[in-house]
Amino acid sequence: MEWPAGERAVLHVDMDAFYASVEQRDRPELRGLPVVVGGPKDARGVVSAASYEARAFGVRSAMPLRTAARLCPRAVFVPVRMDRYLEVSRGVFAILDRFSPLVEALSVDEAFLDLTGCERLLGGPVAAARAIRDAVRAECGLTCSVGVAPNKFVAKIASDLEKPDALVVVPPGAVTAFLAPLPVERMWGVGPRGGGTLRAIGIRTFADLAAADPARLRRAVGAHAGALAALARGSDARPVVPDSSRKSVGAETTFPEDVSDPDALRETLVLLADRVGTRLRRDGLDARCVTLKVRYAPFRTITRRATLEAPASSTGALLGAAWRLFRERTPGAREPVRLLGIAASDFLAQPLLFAPREEARARRVDDAVDAVRRRFGTAALGRGSVVASGAVGRAKRGSGSGGARRAPSGASPEPPCPRNASSSSSVSSAPSRASSPFSSSCSVPSGGPTCRASRRPSSASSRSRPRRWSAAERAARSAGR
Ligand code: TTP
Ligand code: MG
Ligand code: MG
Numbered sequence: 001m002e003w004p005a006g007e008r009a010v011l012h013v014d015m016d017a018f019y020a021s022v023e024q025r026d027r028p029e030l031r032g033l034p035v036v037v038g039g040p041k042d043a044r045g046v047v048s049a050a051s052y053e054a055r056a057f058g059v060r061s062a063m064p065l066r067t068a069a070r071l072c073p074r075a076v077f078v079p080v081r082m083d084r085y086l087e088v089s090r091g092v093f094a095i096l097d098r099f100s101p102l103v104e105a106l107s108v109d110e111a112f113l114d115l116t117g118c119e120r121l122l123g124g125p126v127a128a129a130r131a132i133r134d135a136v137r138a139e140c141g142l143t144c145s146v147g148v149a150p151n152k153f154v155a156k157i158a159s160d161l162e163k164p165d166a167l168v169v170v171p172p173g174a175v176t177a178f179l180a181p182l183p184v185e186r187m188w189g190v191g192p193r194g195g196g197t198l199r200a201i202g203i204r205t206f207a208d209l210a211a212a213d214p215a216r217l218r219r220a221v222g223a224h225a226g227a228l229a230a231l232a233r234g235s236d237a238r239p240v241v242p243d244s245s246r247k248s249v250g251a252e253t254t255f256p257e258d259v260s261d262p263d264a265l266r267e268t269l270v271l272l273a274d275r276v277g278t279r280l281r282r283d284g285l286d287a288r289c290v291t292l293k294v295r296y297a298p299f300r301t302i303t304r305r306a307t308l309e310a311p312a313s314s315t316g317a318l319l320g321a322a323w324r325l326f327r328e329r330t331p332g333a334r335e336p337v338r339l340l341g342i343a344a345s346d347f348l349a350q351p352l353l354f355a356p357r358e359e360a361r362a363r364r365v366d367d368a369v370d371a372v373r374r375r376f377g378t379a380a381l382g383r384g385s386v387v388a389s390g391a392v393g394r395a396k397r398g399s400g401s402g403g404a405r406r407a408p409s410g411a412s413p414e415p416p417c418p419r420n421a422s423s424s425s426s427v428s429s430a431p432s433r434a435s436s437p438f439s440s441s442c443s444v445p446s447g448g449p450t451c452r453a454s455r456r457p458s459s460a461s462s463r464s465r466p467r468r469w470s471a472a473e474r475a476a477r478s479a480g481r
Contacts, residue, residue: 001126007172009125010240011113012147012155013096013132016164018109019049022088023078025141034059034075038307041069041077046307048080052164062288062309082305085109088140095135099128102240105247107288107346110159112152114240126169133167150175153236157186175234180207187231189348193356197221206232249285251275252293252341262333265340266323272342273319280313280344281363281370287311287344290321294330295339304329311348314362318344 003009015021019037024030034054038047047068050059057072068075089108096103099122102114115125122128129146136144143165147158150172157179158168170178184203185195201220203209209217209232218225230236251272259265280287288311295301304325308317322342326332 001124001169001171003119003124003126004172005119007116008150009115009118010149010152010155011115011125011129011132012149012152012159013111013113013136013144014146014159014163015092015109015136015142015144017049017051017055018142019080019085020051020054021142022085023081024051026084030076030078034072036065036068036072036075036077037080038065038068039077039079041065041075046309048307050075062307080305088142091140092136092142092144095132095139098135099132102242104240104242108247112155112240126167129167129169151234151236152238152240153188153231154179154234156188157182160186179232179234180205180210182206184209184232187228190228194221248291248343248345249276249279249283249287250291250341250343252339254295254339255337258296258336258338260333260336265326265333265337268340269322269326269342270315270319272340273322274315276342276344277313277315277318277366278370278373281366285344286313286348287318288346288348289344290318290325291341291343291345292322292325292330293339293341293343294326294337296331296335296337301339302330307346310356310359312359312362313344314359314366316362316365317359318342 020035023035023037024033030051032053033051034057035051036047036054036059037049039045043065045065047059047061047063047065049061050068054068054072054075057075059068059072059075065077069077085108092109093103093105093111096111096113100113100115100118104112106112115122115128118125118128122131125148129148133144133146136142145159145163145166145168147155147160147168147170149155149158149170154170154175158170159166161168183195183205184190184198185192187194187206187209190198197220198204198209201212201216203212203217209229212229214225214229217229221228253268253272255268259268279285287308289305289307291303291305293301293303306321306325308321312318
């Protein structure tokens with residue numbers, strides 16, 4: 001099929017039941033069987049991936065494993081083998097890179113490619129899409145689904161529409177007719193929850209949404225109304241940007257002396273979760289996975305990964321997952337800890353517009369904190385309160401670095417780090433797609449004078465000394481008058 005000359009051509013490629021398909025490929029005895037990746041059927045975790053055979057029974061990603069076992073008792077439950085999936089992912093992306101210099105990875109198993117103007121080289125975007133599917137099948141032994149469209153939004157919807165093993169092409173002239181009858185739940189970030197909100201005001205399809213009265217829509221969904229309506233009309237000018245295609249956002253801290261006080265370790269996790277969450281929210285990312293890294297003396301490092309029940313960017317959700325991993329899946333504070341790290345990964349292609357209630361509540365608190373920090377500097381607000389109000393348990397307040405912090409004056413671009421510790425943040429990006437979330441090759445300096453200057457001991461005497469007010473405190477006081 002010919003693509004109109006001069007029109008943008010964007011491909012969205014997504015592997016089918018990725019983790020489960022890798023398991024079925026590596027273990028031929030699993031082929032044709034319902035396979036659930038995530039752990040034993042009686043474990044407390046959630047499903048990472050379900051083969052299409054398991055989906056026939058209603059099993060889905062992010063569902064508790066025990067629910068999956070109830071829905072499909074004869075399913076084969078296997079553990080997550082992240083290293084293996086990353087290795088296969090590397091192979092898939094090596095193929096995609098042959099087709100365009102503009103490949104934007106969204107997660108381990110999906111990417112956008114800009115193929116505008118590729119007619120002479122590749123025979124046009126549709127021929128290229130076929131060639132990609134053939135190459136993935138031949139070289140990786142896996143199937144993928146591909147959407148071809150004039151922009152990212154439509155390409156993403158198209159790739160998902162007829163999964164698995166599908167190619168859906170939406171030429172520029174067909175966008176309106178393609179989108180019009182689709183249920184609003186198909187829109188990124190809307191899902192069943194947002195769908196309910198929209199249906200309550202009579203909006204069922206993309207066509208309804210595109211034609212909705214702007215004021216009424218704004219009353220129902222808030223500030224996103226305009227963006228939603230534009231997307232429903234198929235209008236999306238976002239470019240395919242390889243450099244923005246981050247795989248993970250992480251922060252870690254090395255203690256100068258090994259730490260075995262659980263409260264101190266928990267405080268550190270609060271601050272790390274805060275740093276990672278702040279970055280996610282700043283960049284509009286919602287993560288599906290949280291990885292905890294713990295190094296014990298001498299240099300025994302373990303990483304533990306959890307899939308969140310719903311994609312999240314709130315500090316509370318990240319902390320909750322990290323603290324659970326620490327308590328339940330590591331030796332915890334029984335061994336002295338030298339380093340702690342948290343990384344968020346598996347980002348949604350589009351931030352959630354309708355987050356689950358818990359996450360929405362946590363996000364409101366975080367948004368308020370972020371706003372204060374934008375205005376007065378990062379050190380203006382600490383994170384003791386997040387823990388106290390969140391689902392994760394007790395916060396240690398007022399002592400050490402986890403309590404309500406005061407600014408030492410001036411602003412830093414990142415939330416503060418624990419005292420007595422050296423820290424770094426990392427942003428793992430497209431070139432290291434298959435690296436660990438903590439890949440040191442992708443570490444970037446965290447900046448933030450608070451971090452680097454935080455080697456002072458946090459003795460009681462230093463806290464009780466009279467202190468000059470920071471700019472933020474002065475502003476807060478005068479605002480309060
Ligand atoms: P998806 O592409 O969303 O799902 P999928 O590849 O399993 O199935 P399909 O695309 O055919 O619908 O996610 C890619 C992988 O990411 C998935 O195989 C496992 C992992 N993942 C999680 O760990 N937790 C999740 O909640 C989701 C949705 C995915
Ligand atoms: Mg997939
Ligand atoms: Mg995917």
